[in-house]
Amino acid sequence: MPRDNKHRHGISAEKGKISWNRNSGAAAVNLAYHLGAKTIFLLGFDMDYGADGFTHWFGSYAGDGMKSNVRPPFRTHLLGFKQICADAKKLGLEILNVNLSSKIEEFPKITLDQALKWGQ
Numbered sequence: 001m002p003r004d005n006k007h008r009h010g011i012s013a014e015k016g017k018i019s020w021n022r023n024s025g026a027a028a029v030n031l032a033y034h035l036g037a038k039t040i041f042l043l044g045f046d047m048d049y050g051a052d053g054f055t056h057w058f059g060s061y062a063g064d065g066m067k068s069n070v071r072p073p074f075r076t077h078l079l080g081f082k083q084i085c086a087d088a089k090k091l092g093l094e095i096l097n098v099n100l101s102s103k104i105e106e107f108p109k110i111t112l113d114q115a116l117k118w119g120q
Contacts, residue, residue, distance in 0.1 A: 001031065010083030011091060019087075021080025029084055029095065039094040041115050047074045047103035074103060081106045 003020045004012035011030045012019040018030035025045055032040050085106035088095050097107040098115045110118075 001034070009080040011087035011093070013087075013091060019080070019083075021077075021084065023077040023080070026077070026080045026084060033091065033093055037093070039096065039118070041118075042095065042097045042099065042102070042104065042107065043112075043115070044099070045097060045102055045104055046099050047078055048101070078103060 001016060001018045004014050004017035007014070007017075007019050009021055010019050011033050013033075015034070018027050018034070020027050021030070025042075029040055029042075081104050085095070087093075095107045096115065096118075097104055097109045098112055100109050100111065102109065
């Protein structure tokens with residue numbers, strides 16, 4: 001989907017466009033909205049180094065398998081979530097963060113067990 005350059009952060013309500021929010025995970029929130037989701041569960045959005053020192057589950061982007069020695073992307077990736085939260089409220093979209101230690105503070109945090117039982 002093309003980016004909504006008039007609404008770069010948050011959730012674009014314009015049909016067929018997404019707000020990029022400087023990372024693909026946050027852009028996926030916008031895609032889920034366009035696909036009709038009413039509740040979105042953020043899974044794996046920790047926005048911090050793992051216990052192994054890696055920035056991503058697949059290692060560094062450099063492809064060398066080493067711990068990342070470049071500036072971590074988290075500060076940049078976190079920038080869009082305040083606007084995502086504001087837009088979600090306007091659009092009636094519920095977003096839940098399934099990671100109690102996530103650096104994203106805009107959404108209620110729940111456990112995986114709670115997410116799996118959601119709506120039962």
